Amino acid sequence: MKAIWKNTVIAESDKTIVIEGNHYFPADSIKKEYFHSNESHTVCPWKGTASYYDVAVGGEVNKGAAWYYPEPSDLAKQIKNHVAFWKGVTVEK
Secondary structure (H helix, E strand, C coil): CEEEECCEEEEECCCCEEECCEEEEEHHHECHHHEEEEEEEEEECCCEEEEEEEEEECCEEEEEEEEECCCCCHHHHHHCCEEEECCCCEEEC
C-alpha cells in the first residue's frame, strides 16, 4: 500500500493494518522528511488519544493529515507505532 499526497509517495508498506477503513502504516514505512509534529490531539473512545503530524510536500502543508496513537488502549495495541492518513492523502495499492 502507498499513501500519496501531491503526487508524492509519503509512506509505503505491504504490512498495513486496517481498522475502521483506515490503513495504519508501520512508523518505519513513512518518509520522515515529509512529516512534522503537530500539537493537536483527539480522543477515540476505544483507541485512546491520537497525536497528529502535518504533511509537507513541495512547500505545501496539509495540517494534521496523519495521525497515530503513541499509547493506544489495550483494544488497539496492534496499531502502536503505526500512522494513518486523511485530509486528501490517498491510500492505494
